[in-house]
Amino acid sequence: MADRDVVDPSAVDADVPHAARIWNYWMGGKDNYAADRAAGDAVAEVYPQIVTMARQSRRFLIRAVEFLARERGVRQFIDIGTGLPTMRNTHEVAQGVAPESRIVYVDNDPLVLVHARALLGSTTAEGTTTYVHADYHDPDRIVAEAGKVVDFGEPAAVMFMGVLGYEPDLAVVRAIVRRVMDATSSGSHLVMWDGTDTGAEVVEGAEKLVESGGVPYILRAPAQLARCFEGLELAEPGLVPITEWRPDGDAPSVDAYGAVGRKP
16 A cells, blocks of 8 residues: 555544445444444344345355466456455455455545554465555546556456445446456456336335435446346356355345356
8 A cells, every 4th residue: 555545543533424334333343433334234224134134245256366367267356446445355255365465445534544454464374455545436547556466468357346336337337347348358248237117015124324414325227237247157056145146054135136148
């Protein structure tokens, strides 16, 4: 992490609900404050499955990264919008399969960067783990910075894990995904999941989040998410609820869809 990315922890406002901290709360983490817990509880009151979704999203990440590292031989991962570190983060999963794996985490959140340093010490001796301070609305910067670690001449996995709903325009979302994927070589993969408008309760939960002071999050139809995978070859079982993507146990119902697509 470059010197210009150093962030003053005192700048963090504990009185305003914070997206990454709310998610951390739902996942059972400890990096959250009363305002985050209050907002999280307001959502969970009308949509209790949000806690299941949060925790199942990490299980989806683990299965997808293990699949790519073990079965597709991917050794480079660009995790865009990584959020606060929790259990079994991308580099830990990938390097657990292939210690030489290179991982680039990308986030624009100063709070995430404060916590980033703790993870850098857990990378393997053979591999590389680094952070880029960038917004996904600046994909050119992401590509340029990631290119200092990732060899774009070799396959890489580009990951957007439950973050693209912060952009309300689907055309912009598709352009962001396309720009990063265009920089990658044949054999690269897009890994993506996002919340979907597939139930009345989840929609009400999204409204409660805004009422509680949280940042609005756009829920999309699965067919809209599928448009981000156009031109890619979807690994089985395709775009499905994240609990149904190569499940490793029980598959509770959640309003979130995900997939892994290969660039021809």
